[in-house]
Structures are given as C-alpha cells and as structure tokens.
Amino acid sequence: MSLEDRVLARMATGIENRDPHALAVLDSLESGHARIVGVTGPPGAGKSTLVAALATALRQQAKTVAIIAVDPSSRASGGALLGDRIRMQRLYLDPGIFIRSMATRGGVGGLARATADLARLMDAAGKDYVLIETVGVGQDEVGIADLAQLTMVVLVPGMGDDVQTIKAGIMEIANVFVINKSDQPGADRLEQELEAMLSLEEGPKPPIVRTVATEGIGIAELVEQVGHLDGLPRPIARARSSCHIDHLGIAVRNLKEAVRFYEGIGLTAAPCQTVEQEKVHVAMLPAGESRIELLEASSPDSTVAKFVEKRGPGLHHVALRVPDLQAAVDRLRAAGARLLNEPRAGAGGHLYVFVDPSSTGGVLLELIQENA
Numbered sequence: 001m002s003l004e005d006r007v008l009a010r011m012a013t014g015i016e017n018r019d020p021h022a023l024a025v026l027d028s029l030e031s032g033h034a035r036i037v038g039v040t041g042p043p044g045a046g047k048s049t050l051v052a053a054l055a056t057a058l059r060q061q062a063k064t065v066a067i068i069a070v071d072p073s074s075r076a077s078g079g080a081l082l083g084d085r086i087r088m089q090r091l092y093l094d095p096g097i098f099i100r101s102m103a104t105r106g107g108v109g110g111l112a113r114a115t116a117d118l119a120r121l122m123d124a125a126g127k128d129y130v131l132i133e134t135v136g137v138g139q140d141e142v143g144i145a146d147l148a149q150l151t152m153v154v155l156v157p158g159m160g161d162d163v164q165t166i167k168a169g170i171m172e173i174a175n176v177f178v179i180n181k182s183d184q185p186g187a188d189r190l191e192q193e194l195e196a197m198l199s200l201e202e203g204p205k206p207p208i209v210r211t212v213a214t215e216g217i218g219i220a221e222l223v224e225q226v227g228h229l230d231g232l233p234r235p236i237a238r239a240r241s242s243c244h245i246d247h248l249g250i251a252v253r254n255l256k257e258a259v260r261f262y263e264g265i266g267l268t269a270a271p272c273q274t275v276e277q278e279k280v281h282v283a284m285l286p287a288g289e290s291r292i293e294l295l296e297a298s299s300p301d302s303t304v305a306k307f308v309e310k311r312g313p314g315l316h317h318v319a320l321r322v323p324d325l326q327a328a329v330d331r332l333r334a335a336g337a338r339l340l341n342e343p344r345a346g347a348g349g350h351l352y353v354f355v356d357p358s359s360t361g362g363v364l365l366e367l368i369q370e371n372a
C-alpha cells in the first residue's frame with residue numbers, strides 16, 4: 001500500500017469511528033470533484049463483481065476509483081464482502097483503486113453518515129469515481145440515492161414475484177436497472193416484468209442494461225451510462241458535512257393539535273414528555289435523520305411561554321449536532337458569540353449549549369455533542 005493510501009486508510013478509520021479530529025480534518029478539505037455511483041440490490045446479485053468490472057473499465061480510461069462496500073447486516077469481514085477474490089486481488093494491486101469495506105456502527109443512521117463522509121474523503125483525495133456497494137432490498141437502508149449522483153439497482157433472474165416486493169423502495173431510486181446474471185434462465189421474463197412496471201410510471205424511464213458481470217458482458221454499456229454524468233454540472237460538495245440538524249424546535253400553543261397536524265403529513269410522534277428543567281411538554285417527531293420537536297409551555301413562567309407571548313408560536317430553536325462541542329464552543333467564544341450556558345448534560349446525557357439569537361442571525365441555536 002502506498003503511503004498516500006495508508007494515510008487515507010487511517011483517515012477512513014477515524015471517520016468511521018466518528019473521531020472528532022478526523023471529522024474536523026475532513027471538514028477542512030475541499031471536495032466536489034468526484035462522481036459518486038451507487039450500486040445496490042439484493043444479497044448475492046453480483047454487486048461486487050459488477051463494481052470490480054466497472055472499476056476495471058474506468059481504470060482503462062485512466063480514471064482513479066474508490067470502492068466503498070457497505071454492509072448494514074454487519075456480516076462484513078473485510079475481503080469476504082468483495083466476492084470474487086482473484087478478480088478483486090488484481091484491483092487491490094492497482095494503486096489507482098482504493099478499496100474500503102464498512103460494517104454497521106452505531107445503527108443505520110450512523111452508517112449512512114459515515115458512508116457519506118467516507119465518500120467525501122475519497123472525493124477530497126482526488127478520486128474521479130467513488131463506487132459504493134450497498135445491500136438494498138426494497139427499503140434502501142443507507143440512503144444511497146441521496147448520496148450518489150447515479151444509482152444502479154441490480155436485479156437477477158429467478159427473483160419471480162420478488163420484483164413485486166422490492167418494487168416499492170427501489171423503483172424511485174434507480175437511474176439504471178441492471179439485470180445481472182443474464183446467462184441464467186429467466187432474464188427475458190424479468191426484463192418484461194420490469195418494463196411492464198416502468199410503463200406505469202410517468203416521465204423518462206431508467207434504462208435497463210443486461211450484464212453477465214463474471215464475463216464482463218454489458219459492462220461497456222454500464223460505463224457509458226456512468227459517462228453521462230460527465231455531461232452534467234458537478235454538484236457542489238453534495239456529500240454531507242459532519243454537522244447535522246438534530247432537530248427543529250417549534251413552540252406551539254396546543255401540543256395535541258400540533259401533533260395531529262404533523263402526523264397528518266405522515267410523521268409519527270414519540271410519546272409526549274415533560275421536561276421539568278425547561279418547563280415544557282415535548283413531542284418528538286422523527287423526520288429522516290432529524291426530528292421536529294414540538295414544545296408547549298408547562299408553566300406560564302417557562303421561556304417557551306414567554307416566547308409565545310412575545311413572538312407568537314413558531315420556530316423556537318434550531319439544534320445542530322457537532323462532532324466536537326468543546327471545539328465549537330471555543331471557536332464561538334473566540335469569535336465573540338454570546339453563549340447562554342456552559343456545556344451541560346441534557347435529559348439523555350448528551351452535552352449541549354445554547355447560543356443567543358443575536359449571534360446566529362436571529363434564531364436560538366442549540367449545539368449538541370454528537371455521540372461517539
């Protein structure tokens with residue numbers, strides 16, 4: 001392994017472990033050059049073999065490639081993920097290809113974040129392409145479509161009625177459908193089923209490409225699909241920053257009514273809680289990786305009651321999760337921001353601090369230490 005790759009591997013480990021130092025370094029790096037391609041599909045569909053073939057083809061065009069293999073079921077054990085050992089070994093020997101496998105750490109949300117950050121790292125390292133392999137059946141566990149500029153959904157013949165069951169989550173995220181193992185019986189039928197399904201959808205249809213990944217058949221066509229990305233404007237650092245919106249706090253007059261409204265949109269509230277310290281009743285409604293936090297005053301002298309009295313119901317605060325709260329606090333102090341408290345532990349044991357609206361552009365800001 002080259003020195004550069006060794007440094008990259010160490011950085012990747014730091015990022016996977018959510019090490020504040022590694023995340024801070026990542027935040028200081030420039031990114032936004034790489035093309036990010038997601039390859040997802042059921043277990044054993046031949047995703048790794050396809051990714052290896054794609055990487056080989058891209059190398060022939062003198063592109064540099066990073067491969068990230070994500071395994072949410074945590075059955076990952078390094079090389080075992082990467083299927084065909086001999087084929088992969090050749091990739092490992094190529095200094096133009098960097099390979100990394102990841103297993104679940106800190107749940108699916110954590111994995112999604114770490115994957116996005118890792119992709120950003122590979123981008124910052126100057127790779128032309130980042131190929132991300134994820135197992136996905138129906139629900140896309142790590143949100144690959146949010147991260148990738150092009151998502152390939154890999155299907156195989158003989159899935160039969162499975163096409164129906166995987167349909168829900170996968171139809172919307174596919175930019176390209178790959179029918180791999182087209183050497184097996186049933187490829188025609190699968191293609192027909194897929195076409196029938198796509199004909200019900202509006203708008204442009206994603207192309208269907210047949211491949212036999214083990215023989216390199218159809219790979220040129222896939223590379224061509226990937227090549228279409230070059231005609232598109234480059235996204236501006238599409239990967240996520242290591243700061244995240246943890247929740248938006250909304251002050252309301254009537255918690256029940258507000259919950260009913262948001263549940264009407266499709267969110268689901270966790271059971272309401274009363275936080276004595278802040279004199280509020282709180283309902284949390286998870287929304288993706290973030291939450292909406294509805295707040296109703298539990299006493300007329302609570303800050304939320306005063307807020308509603310003065311400004312009416314509405315956005316009360318924005319809460320950001322940061323990788324290193326103390327570093328953020330130090331930076332804010334140095335910049336002259338007004339902090340409303342020293343970092344202190346909240347109900348869940350997490351550390352947080354409030355920043356006065358006069359420093360933030362007009363909204364109360366809560367900073368929360370990301371859990372290691």
Ligand SMILES: Nc1nc2c(ncn2[C@@H]2O[C@H](COP(=O)(O)OP(=O)(O)OP(=O)(O)O)[C@@H](O)[C@H]2O)c(=O)[nH]1
Pocket residue numbers: 042043044045046047048049050081082083084135180181182183184211212213214215
């Ligand atoms: N016949 C045939 N076999 C294939 C093809 N592509 C892959 N395989 C084989 O299918 C098996 C699974 O391939 P992988 O590339 O490991 O599949 P995967 O989707 O990455 O599997 P997981 O990562 O475990 O979900 C291997 O034995 C491959 O050699 C193909 O086009 N035709």
Ligand SMILES: [Mg+2]
Pocket residue numbers: 047048049081082083133
């Ligand atoms: Mg695999």
